[in-house]
Amino acid sequence: xxxxxxxxxxxxxxxxxxxxxxxxxxxxxxxxxxxxxxxxxxxxxxxxxxxxxxxxxxxxxxxxxxxxxxxxxxxxxxxxxxxxxxxxxxxxxxxxxxxxxxxxxxxxxxxxxxxxxxxxxxxxxxxxxxxxxxxxxxxxxxxxxxxxxxxxxxxxxxxxxxxxxxxxxxxxxxxxxxxxxxxxxxxxxxxxxxxxxxxxxxxxxxxxxxxxxxxxxxxxxxxxxxxxxxxxxxxxxxxxxxxxxxxxxxxxxxxxxxxxxxxxxxxxxxxxxxxxxxxxxxxxxxxxxxxxxxxxxxxxxxxxxxxxxxxxxxxxxxxxxxxxxxxxxxxxxxxxxxxxxxxxxxxxxxxxxxxxxxxxxxxxxxxxxxxxxxxxxxxxxxxxx
Amino acid sequence: xxxxxxxxxxxxxxxxxxxxxxxxxxxxxxxxxxxxxxxxxxxxxxxxxxxxxxxxxxxxxxxxxxxxxxxxxxxxxxxxxxxxxxxxxxxxxxxxxxxxxxxxxxxxxxxxxxxxxxxxxxxxxxxxxxxxxxxxxxxxxxxxxxxxxxxxxxxxxxxxxxxxxxxxxxxxxxxxxxxxxxxxxxxxxxxxxxxxxxxxxxxxxxxxxxxxxxxxxxxxxxxxxxxxxxxxxxxxxxxxxxxxxxxxxxxxxxxxxxxxxxxxxxxxxxxxxxxxxxxxxxxxxxxxxxx
Numbered sequence: 001x002x003x004x005x006x007x008x009x010x011x012x013x014x015x016x017x018x019x020x021x022x023x024x025x026x027x028x029x030x031x032x033x034x035x036x037x038x039x040x041x042x043x044x045x046x047x048x049x050x051x052x053x054x055x056x057x058x059x060x061x062x063x064x065x066x067x068x069x070x071x072x073x074x075x076x077x078x079x080x081x082x083x084x085x086x087x088x089x090x091x092x093x094x095x096x097x098x099x100x101x102x103x104x105x106x107x108x109x110x111x112x113x114x115x116x117x118x119x120x121x122x123x124x125x126x127x128x129x130x131x132x133x134x135x136x137x138x139x140x141x142x143x144x145x146x147x148x149x150x151x152x153x154x155x156x157x158x159x160x161x162x163x164x165x166x167x168x169x170x171x172x173x174x175x176x177x178x179x180x181x182x183x184x185x186x187x188x189x190x191x192x193x194x195x196x197x198x199x200x201x202x203x204x205x206x207x208x209x210x211x212x213x214x215x216x217x218x219x220x221x222x223x224x225x226x227x228x229x230x231x232x233x234x235x236x237x238x239x240x241x242x243x244x245x246x247x248x249x250x251x252x253x254x255x256x257x258x259x260x261x262x263x264x265x266x267x268x269x270x271x272x273x274x275x276x277x278x279x280x281x282x283x284x285x286x287x288x289x290x291x292x293x294x295x296x297x298x299x300x301x302x303x304x305x306x307x308x309x310x311x312x313x314x315x316x317x318x319x320x321x322x323x324x325x326x327x328x329x330x331x332x333x334x335x336x337x338x339x340x341x342x343x344x345x346x347x348x349x350x351x352x353x354x355x356x357x358x359x360x361x362x363x364x365x366x367x368x369x370x371x372x373x374x375x376x377x378x379x380x381x382x383x384x385x
Numbered sequence: 386x387x388x389x390x391x392x393x394x395x396x397x398x399x400x401x402x403x404x405x406x407x408x409x410x411x412x413x414x415x416x417x418x419x420x421x422x423x424x425x426x427x428x429x430x431x432x433x434x435x436x437x438x439x440x441x442x443x444x445x446x447x448x449x450x451x452x453x454x455x456x457x458x459x460x461x462x463x464x465x466x467x468x469x470x471x472x473x474x475x476x477x478x479x480x481x482x483x484x485x486x487x488x489x490x491x492x493x494x495x496x497x498x499x500x501x502x503x504x505x506x507x508x509x510x511x512x513x514x515x516x517x518x519x520x521x522x523x524x525x526x527x528x529x530x531x532x533x534x535x536x537x538x539x540x541x542x543x544x545x546x547x548x549x550x551x552x553x554x555x556x557x558x559x560x561x562x563x564x565x566x567x568x569x570x571x572x573x574x575x576x577x578x579x580x581x582x583x584x585x586x587x588x589x590x591x592x593x594x595x596x597x598x599x600x601x602x603x604x605x606x607x608x609x610x611x612x613x614x615x616x617x618x619x620x621x622x623x624x625x626x627x628x629x630x631x632x633x634x635x636x637x638x639x640x641x642x643x644x645x646x647x648x649x650x651x652x653x654x655x656x657x658x659x660x661x662x663x664x665x666x667x668x669x670x671x672x673x674x675x676x
Contacts, residue, residue, distance in 0.1 A: 042501070200645045205605040207403065207596035210396040210521070211640035214389055232503040232597050243514045244392070244521050264505050264597060 030073045031066070031334055033058065033324060034099030036089040036114070037128075037317075038106040041080035046106040049302075049314030050128055051076060054103065056305055057321055067328055075099055079110050086110035087117065094121040100334040101327075103320040105129050106313075115142055124327070124340045126320040128313070131180070135363040143343055143363040145319040145353060147370060149177070149228075152254040153185040154368040155275040156226060157192045159384075165223045165249065169198035169216035171209065171237060173229035177255055178204070181228030197222050204233045210240045217246055224248050230255030235264035242268030249273070254371060257312065262379055273384065275371035277312040279352055280381045290350055298352050312353070319351035323358075388519025393641035394634065395522045399595065401633025402529040406588035407610025408617060408625035409536060410581045415619045416544075417557050417577035420480045424464060424488035426607020427495075428585025431457040433598030434495055436590055437504040446507070454586040460491065461582025465575045473571075488603065495600035506593040525594050532591055536584060537622045553577055612652045616659050618669020627667055631655070 035054060038047035058074045066072055075097045077089035086105065093099045094117060101124045105111035108131035115134070118125045118141055125142050127134050132148040160168065168189075172182040182201070189196050198219040200212035216225055225248055227237045234256045241250055250272040252261075257276035262269055278285060282295040298318055302310045324339075326346055331338035346365070349356045354370025374381045407429060414422040435453025440446060468483050475483075510524040543550040555563040556573045564570045589598065596602065613632045617624025635655055640648040659666065 200640075202640075202645055203649050207592075207605075208396055208400050208637075209640075210399075211393050211637045212645045214392045214396075215641060215645075218389055232599070235503070235505075235597065243523060245516075260502060264503055266505065 030071045031068065031328065032073050032075055032097060032099040033321070034093035034097060034102040034123075035074060035076045035104035036079045036086050036093065036102075036110065037076065037104050038081040038110060039078040041082070043081040043107050045311070046128070046313045047078070047081075049311045050104075050106055050317035052306055053302065053314040053317040054321055056301065057318065060301075061325065067325060068332070068334075076104075079106075081107060081110070083107075083109040083113035087113040090114035090117050094118065094123060099123065100336070101324050101339060102126070103128070103317065103324050108134065111144075115139065118142065123336055124324070124343060126323055126343075128316040128320055132184075138361055138363050141340060143323070143358070145316045145323070145351070145356075145364070147254075147353070147366045147368075148184075148364065149181045149253070150184045150188065151366060151368045152275045152371060153181065153228070154188055154192070155371040155373065156251050156253070156273075157185075157189060157194050158368060159273065159275075159373045160194060160224055160249075160251070161192065163224075163249065166193060167195050167197045167221045167223050169200070169219060169222045169225045169248075170196050171200045171202065171212055171216060171225065171227050173204045173231070173233045174201050175204040175229070175231070175233075178229035178233070181253055181255070185226065185228060202233065202237075204229070204231060206233065207236060208240065209237050210244060213237070213240055213244055213246065217244070217248075222248065224251065226251040226253075228253045228255070232264060235261060238265040238272065239268045257374070259309070262376065262381075267379065269376045270378065271376065273373055273375045275368075276374045276381070277315060277353055278372045279310060279312050279315055281372065281374060281383050284381075284383055290355065291352070294350055295352055315352035319349075319353050319356070322351060323349060323356065389641065391518045391520035393637045395517070395520055395526065396641075397634035397637030398530070398630065399523055399526040399633070400636055401613075401630035402526055402533055403588075403592045403596065403606065403629070404609045404613040404632050405626040405629025406529060406533045406536070406592065407585070407606050408614035408629050409533070409540070409622060410585040410588065411611055411614040412617075412620055412622055412625045413540065413581045413584060414577055415614070417553050418469075418480070418574055419477050419557065420469070420484065421611065421619070422578070422581065423481065423484045423607065423611070424491060425581065425585050425610065426603025426605075427488045427491040428457045428461060428582040428603075429589030429592070429606055430492070430495060430598065430600060430603040431460055431582075432586030432589025433506065433593040433602060434499050434504070434589075434600060435586070436506060436593070437598060438499055450590050453590065454583055457582045457586030457589070458579050459582075461578040461580075461585075462575055464582070465578035469578070470571060470575070488607070492600055492603065499600060501600060503597045503599040504593075505597050506590070508594040509591070523595065525591070529591050529595075532587065533626060536587070537626060540622050549573075549576070609652060612656050615656055616666055618663075618666025621666070621668040624666055624668030631667075 037050050039051050058072050062071050079086040079089055103126045105127040108129040111127040111129040111134055127144040130146045134144045172178040198216040202209045227234050234252055252272055252274040254275050278291050282299045285292050299310050327339045327342035330342040344358055344360055346358045354366040356365040358365035373384045375384050410425045432453050435456045436449045439449035439452045464487050468487050508525045509528050514521045514523050544554055552568045553573050556570045560570050613629035614625050617628030635651050636648050639651050
């Protein structure tokens with residue numbers, strides 16, 4: 001009994017030291033990009049296209065000779081949308097896999113759970129989640145590719161101003177996304193010269209919001225209505241809006257910029273506007289558009305390889321990976337501090353989500369203009385300008 | 386001013402009719418077994434999602450709807466045979482907990498096999514809404530109210546005019562006595578679950594054009610339906626309809642006249658107030674303690 005225990009312990013020590021020696025040895029031959037994504041579970045609609053995008057483009061990169069003359073290796077874990085698991089996997093990426101950079105974090109919860117570890121370890125991290133808290137205030141090692149809801153709200157208000165709208169009614173869901181959207185809209189509306197004259201909410205599971213819409217319609221001076229939410233709630237708002245026959249301009253947020261929303265809302269969606277990624281209208285853009293090439297290349301690559309439609313979420317991973325590649329190229333090595341500095345200095349990378357201008361005090365680098373205002377016409381997306 | 390009032394009322398009636406229909410299913414099983422079946426919401430889900438799945442598979446809507454309703458009926462029978470009947474000697478609370486487990490199980494199955502997306506069903510009438518007194522009334526609300534009324538009448542007739550219905554009532558009143566006069570009480574209870582599932586599925590199909598349908602639609606509708614049934618007095622079909630309408634109208638008026646922020650508190654305040662003054666609900670029979 002004693003000997004077996006001793007043998008076991010010796011074996012374990014040997015295995016451990018082997019493992020410890022093996023990791024840096026591996027890291028010398030390849031560039032290791034780490035990732036933790038919600039590929040399965042409730043946030044799989046984010047993680048699944050993100051992982052597919054990373055795999056597709058890392059394979060392409062290796063076929064073309066790799067990066068800095070080395071092959072690139074993707075080390076990936078599925079956090080199933082669980083923040084605690086994301087933290088564990090981030091730890092493993094940092095300590096065991098010794099990755100050079102991390103591109104991942106499908107949800108804000110997963111990202112924020114991993115941030116303290118990553119900050120402590122000092123590894124560049126490009127998050128694919130949306131919330132503003134990820135990069136505000138600026139954290140030394142943390143970057144992100146999606147816009148925050150502040151940019152979406154600003155884009156909507158800019159479009160309203162252009163149409164001469166200054167008094168609006170706001171209707172939002174009480175879930176996390178809707179509540180956060182409502183807060184930023186109220187925060188920035190004053191500065192932009194738009195007054196919120198009616199402010200209604202609904203539960204994300206509600207099946208009827210005609211009472212709220214009737215109240216907004218009855219408010220004096222209201223010139224347009226903005227619905228900030230995601231999921232099926234906005235489809236119900238859109239239908240009720242149509243059933244009530246309200247003829248004010250109607251706006252949705254970027255939260256519903258997907259074809260499944262059009263399917264649910266049906267004809268009722270015609271005429272509404274929303275801020276969205278140019279990816280939804282990639283083939284309708286003029287050829288002169290600076291994003292035309294990159295958008296259509298990504299769309300064709302992805303759809304050709306996986307035989308399913310692209311999503312804006314996969315595009316966040318595309319941009320994250322491209323930013324990482326650029327930074328490593330520019331740094332000329334995988335030295336973590338140099339790569340971090342190079343990321344911060346990227347100014348004018350034209351990506352799928354927008355044109356990134358990163359800096360020391362902006363680790364996201366997109367402005368409101370990266371959203372396009374789309375209008376629903378005959379059940380399809382159309383550009384407004 | 387009046388058009389707003391009408392609009393809030395119509396909105397409340399739409400919501401109320403949905404809740405009422407769900408409440409009916411609770412009533413039926415409660416009558417037969419004194420069990421509150423928390424899987425009732427999942428029968429709605431099977432009705433709605435089943436229709437969507439069958440239509441995706443190429444079935445025309447007039448076949449998909451009956452198909453989904455039958456599917457739910459089978460699920461109801463299986464629920465009783467496999468989960469409730471084996472625990473027949475357990476007390477009512479245990480059975481209620483079993484139904485909660487069954488609801489989670491059914492929801493999980495639907496999530497895995499039918500997906501997590503929301504789906505829309507087309508409205509039954511071509512004209513989607515009518516204008517009445519400056520307010521808009523959905524034609525689908527009229528369908529829901531009409532079908533709910535029909536079902537109440539049919540249930541009433543079933544319980545008072547048919548041998549099977551009377552057997553069901555007898556079983557709920559005294560199981561031992563019922564089996565002594567030759568009623569197969571086990572089969573009768575299976576039947577009650579089957580019918581409740583059918584009712585739920587019908588509700589699930591006719592509310593889907595308004596509420597959409599998805600694997601988790603049963604949680605919210607089931608809860609609201611249960612509250613409506615409790616307000617009306619568990620066990621009374623007419624009470625279920627009244628309770629549903631009252632709940633829907635209260636929610637709509639709160640959202641319209643007070644603030645949408647307080648709307649979600651309404652059901653709970655309502656149930657507290659009503660059960661405080663009328664412990665048996667609006668139309669519930671006075672509880673009789675048998676000695």
